[in-house]
Amino acid sequence: MSKKLLLKNDHVPYINKLSVYREHGGYSVLEKTLKNTSPENVLEEVKKSGLRGRGGAGFPTGLKWSFLARPEGVPRYLVCNADESEPGTFKDRYLMERIPHLLVEGMILSSFALGANTSYIYIRGEYFYVARILEQAIEEAYAAGLLGKNILGSGFNHDCYVQVGAGAYICGEETALLESLEGKRGNPRIKPPFPAVAGLYGCPTVVNNVETIAAIVPIIEMGGEEYAKIGVGKSTGTKLISASGHINNPGVYEIELGVPVEEFIYSAQYCGGIRGGRKLKAVVAGGSSVPILPTELILKTANGEPRLMSYESLGDGGFATGTMLGSGGFIVMDEDTSIVKNLYTFARFYHHESCGQCSPCREGTGWMEKILHKILEGHGTLKDIDLLWDIQSKIEGKTICPLGEAAAWPVAAAIRHFRSEFEDYVTNPESIKDIKHYYRLQN
Amino acid sequence: MITSEQIAFSKETLELVQKMMLRYPEGKHKSALIPVLHIAQAEFGGWLSAPVMDYVASILKIQPIEVYEVASFYSMFNLQPVGKCLIEVCRTSSCWLCGAEDIIDHIEKKLDIKVGETSKDGRFSLKAVECLGSCGTAPMMQVGADYHENLTIDKVDELLEKFKTEDKQSRYC
Ligand SMILES: Cc1cc2nc3c(=O)[nH]c(=O)nc-3n(C[C@H](O)[C@H](O)[C@H](O)COP(=O)(O)O)c2cc1C
Ligand code: SF4
Numbered sequence: 001m002s003k004k005l006l007l008k009n010d011h012v013p014y015i016n017k018l019s020v021y022r023e024h025g026g027y028s029v030l031e032k033t034l035k036n037t038s039p040e041n042v043l044e045e046v047k048k049s050g051l052r053g054r055g056g057a058g059f060p061t062g063l064k065w066s067f068l069a070r071p072e073g074v075p076r077y078l079v080c081n082a083d084e085s086e087p088g089t090f091k092d093r094y095l096m097e098r099i100p101h102l103l104v105e106g107m108i109l110s111s112f113a114l115g116a117n118t119s120y121i122y123i124r125g126e127y128f129y130v131a132r133i134l135e136q137a138i139e140e141a142y143a144a145g146l147l148g149k150n151i152l153g154s155g156f157n158h159d160c161y162v163q164v165g166a167g168a169y170i171c172g173e174e175t176a177l178l179e180s181l182e183g184k185r186g187n188p189r190i191k192p193p194f195p196a197v198a199g200l201y202g203c204p205t206v207v208n209n210v211e212t213i214a215a216i217v218p219i220i221e222m223g224g225e226e227y228a229k230i231g232v233g234k235s236t237g238t239k240l241i242s243a244s245g246h247i248n249n250p251g252v253y254e255i256e257l258g259v260p261v262e263e264f265i266y267s268a269q270y271c272g273g274i275r276g277g278r279k280l281k282a283v284v285a286g287g288s289s290v291p292i293l294p295t296e297l298i299l300k301t302a303n304g305e306p307r308l309m310s311y312e313s314l315g316d317g318g319f320a321t322g323t324m325l326g327s328g329g330f331i332v333m334d335e336d337t338s339i340v341k342n343l344y345t346f347a348r349f350y351h352h353e354s355c356g357q358c359s360p361c362r363e364g365t366g367w368m369e370k371i372l373h374k375i376l377e378g379h380g381t382l383k384d385i386d387l388l389w390d391i392q393s394k395i396e397g398k399t400i401c402p403l404g405e406a407a408a409w410p411v412a413a414a415i416r417h418f419r420s421e422f423e424d425y426v427t428n429p430e431s432i433k434d435i436k437h438y439y440r441l442q443n
Numbered sequence: 444m445i446t447s448e449q450i451a452f453s454k455e456t457l458e459l460v461q462k463m464m465l466r467y468p469e470g471k472h473k474s475a476l477i478p479v480l481h482i483a484q485a486e487f488g489g490w491l492s493a494p495v496m497d498y499v500a501s502i503l504k505i506q507p508i509e510v511y512e513v514a515s516f517y518s519m520f521n522l523q524p525v526g527k528c529l530i531e532v533c534r535t536s537s538c539w540l541c542g543a544e545d546i547i548d549h550i551e552k553k554l555d556i557k558v559g560e561t562s563k564d565g566r567f568s569l570k571a572v573e574c575l576g577s578c579g580t581a582p583m584m585q586v587g588a589d590y591h592e593n594l595t596i597d598k599v600d601e602l603l604e605k606f607k608t609e610d611k612q613s614r615y616c
């Protein structure tokens with residue numbers, strides 16, 4: 001049986017409404033916490049839970065919270081990262097759309113722990129209708145005294161606002177997000193200082209992903225230690241996985257961390273196998289930025305152990321033979337897929353989304369897109385493959401923010417594991433005739 | 444064509460904007476810029492002309508350049524006029540894997556325009572965009588504010604027929 005903490009009530013009709021959410025136990029954790037617990041205790045439970053940020057980097061949330069500077073007389077902020085623009089990722093949208101109050105409850109609980117009297121949910125502009133759903137939930141919460149002044153008589157004041165973006169993947173990077181929230185271009189800031197010291201309006205700020213903040217509710221409900229028993233090793237708890245591509249059941253799944261990848265792909269409970277009964281060719285396991293792995297390496301580690309859906313197991317072998325859990329954007333490709341063309345869609349994406357501050361990223365992403373285009377069009381040379389490798393290797397570690405790396409890793413991994421396919425495009429176009437440049441509609 | 448003199452929010456919209464500015468600490472009302480630009484784009488014909496941006500600057504009491512630099516950064520802001528119906532088809536990995544190129548080809552043929560163009564009658568604009576967070580229901584397109592998912596050729600035809608008379612310009616309403 002899979003354990004559900006976040007999506008246990010996602011199919012209850014009208015769970016987006018406060019009354020129904022409350023009938024199913026909603027806001028009882030907040031009530032109890034405000035009545036009986038101190039902010040320090042909440043932080044302690046989050047630390048014990050082992051929760052790691054669900055936005056992509058997997059940084060321990062309790063540790064991040066404990067870094068928050070607390071100078072006298074300076075406001076602190078909580079900012080929820082609902083920018084969700086990493087290709088292959090759509091779990092936050094599902095959670096906010098279905099159970100908006102879970103996020104709102106998590107925002108209030110987290111803000112209580114952090115001593116933040118104001119929080120913002122920064123949501124990508126295209127999710128306009130989801131922003132409306134959140135705004136309605138927040139309005140309901142205000143009307144019920146769950147937000148505003150002296151919440152439930154506790155003396156804790158909190159205001160929560162929704163802020164819409166306007167189309168820019170880079171605004172998912174936390175400092176770019178803060179710039180955007182201040183009404184500026186989404187140019188990432190040079191760190192340090194980190195947001196925990198100088199974030200929104202120069203004040204101490206915690207930025208967390210939607211799923212991270214929602215997970216605070218079950219953590220406080222069951223206690224950090226109980227939560228830490230779920231999952232495997234340092235991958236505690238459950239994780240939302242966005243599954244897409246050539247599978248029978250695409251969608252958002254809440255898994256207990258540690259489910260074998262093979263089970264996740266083939267079990268009817270999850271992806272339900274490859275559509276059309278075809279064979280699996282490759283998987284991008286954690287959103288477009290993480291290294292693609294061929295079938296043999298995604299199902300088993302290089303040592304022949306079953307690969308599990310966990311931070312450690314997916315990372316086993318480093319980038320030579322492993323990948324990352326990332327944002328949990330799980331993109332599955334069948335045997336007919338052109339790895340080169342798929343990579344081209346990623347390269348085009350990163351070129352489009354580079355903010356342009358750093359030359360290696362701004363220029364490199366453009367060059368990689370152009371070279372891949374040339375190869376796909378049948379004008380490539382073997383030297384172009386080496387040139388691609390050379391360019392990607394010169395971006396990593398030389399930029400202000402990790403978008404540069406996010407653009408470089410997929411290129412490196414595709415060449416590492418599928419070099420012969422690139423070579424076929426260049427030297428023997430006939431042999432790849434059956435590999436589709438693009439995948440046709442099913443109907 | 445809207446002339447500079449006609450550029451002014453209605454009383455209701457102005458009140459909404461004033462209320463929005465209260466979401467931020469004193470002196471930090473520039474934070475309202477992106478939301479206000481969305482409203483301006485929706486109210487003044489689906490795109491942001493220089494006079495419209497100047498007007499937004501005057502409302503927020505910031506310099507026009509501060510508005511231009513933001514408007515030109517974000518892909519949802521149109522700095523050129525667009526058709527009454529703005530069609531945006533996702534072309535990134537998961538959508539591509541599920542046939543986005545077929546959808547784009549079909550719309551191009553049907554409307555007799557290429558990606559990036561607007562039909563002669565000013566009705567339709569077509570864009571290919573990057574992942575819109577709908578990868579599990581690929582292929583997909585956004586038209587105005589609405590998501591249309593699990594697209595098939597038939598479904599696209601049906602929608603295009605509907606959009607002949609329905610305006611779907613702005614994503615903000
Ligand atoms: C280019 C780029 C895009 C990102 N996009 C997102 C995003 O859409 N959502 C998100 O939660 N985190 C995103 N992140 C990670 C954030 O910078 C940050 O680490 C995260 O919001 C922290 O929250 P967490 O600790 O709860 O995961 C992105 C990072 C980079 C470098
Ligand atoms: S790495 Fe790219 S996206 Fe990040 S700051 Fe530099 S140019 Fe901008």
Ligand code: FES
Pocket residue numbers: 087088089533534535536537538539573574575576577578581583
């Ligand atoms: S790839 Fe098209 S919506 Fe994500």
